[in-house]
Amino acid sequence: MLTLLLADCSTWRSITGSVSADKPELCPDAMILAGTSSLPAFDPKQGGDPSGVIYSMAMTNVTTRCDINKSEKTADSSLKIFFHAQRPPGGGEVNYRVPYYVALTSNGVIFNKQILWLEFTFAQGAVAKDVTAEVDSVAVKFEKGKTAYDYHYIVGFQLTKTQVDYNAKIGPYEP
Numbered sequence: 001m002l003t004l005l006l007a008d009c010s011t012w013r014s015i016t017g018s019v020s021a022d023k024p025e026l027c028p029d030a031m032i033l034a035g036t037s038s039l040p041a042f043d044p045k046q047g048g049d050p051s052g053v054i055y056s057m058a059m060t061n062v063t064t065r066c067d068i069n070k071s072e073k074t075a076d077s078s079l080k081i082f083f084h085a086q087r088p089p090g091g092g093e094v095n096y097r098v099p100y101y102v103a104l105t106s107n108g109v110i111f112n113k114q115i116l117w118l119e120f121t122f123a124q125g126a127v128a129k130d131v132t133a134e135v136d137s138v139a140v141k142f143e144k145g146k147t148a149y150d151y152h153y154i155v156g157f158q159l160t161k162t163q164v165d166y167n168a169k170i171g172p173y174e175p
Contacts, residue, residue, distance in 0.1 A: 058083065101157075104138060
């Protein structure tokens with residue numbers, strides 16, 4: 001009988017106080033900040049000149065999964081971020097490293113911000129590359145009266161002033 005009782009998921013959750021969230025509405029949500037969703041990479045010799053963009057990269061999606069510990073009022077989330085890079089035709093094999101961030105927010109207040117780096121390679125002659133980054137553990141302890149869905153993960157590229165100005169001129173989505 002005990003085996004049958006523990007096999008019931010809701011009973012197990014009530015005993016352990018922990019939930020492995022299969023339902024995204026139980027986790028803090030994750031979103032891409034539009035103003036930092038696109039990264040133009042400039043040729044250093046040409047500065048911020050639009051003709052000097054050697055490649056561009058966009059964040060295309062972010063998903064999250066979390067484990068919630070009700071008794072300790074915490075959530076430990078993992079995020080998967082999807083990127084798409086493109087460059088003009090005819091290039092050789094080249095490696096790039098770009099900075100991006102993951103920030104934890106609630107009511108417009110940033111509680112934690114991590115700067116991370118994504119490394120990727122364009123193969124010889126490739127004009128596009130899809131890349132995925134996984135952030136294994138971003139933990140939050142809920143403030144009094146709050147639950148997991150009161151918190152939000154915001155992701156984007158860590159841009160320079162030149163890149164921010166460029167994006168403001170053309171918008172975050174290139175034609």
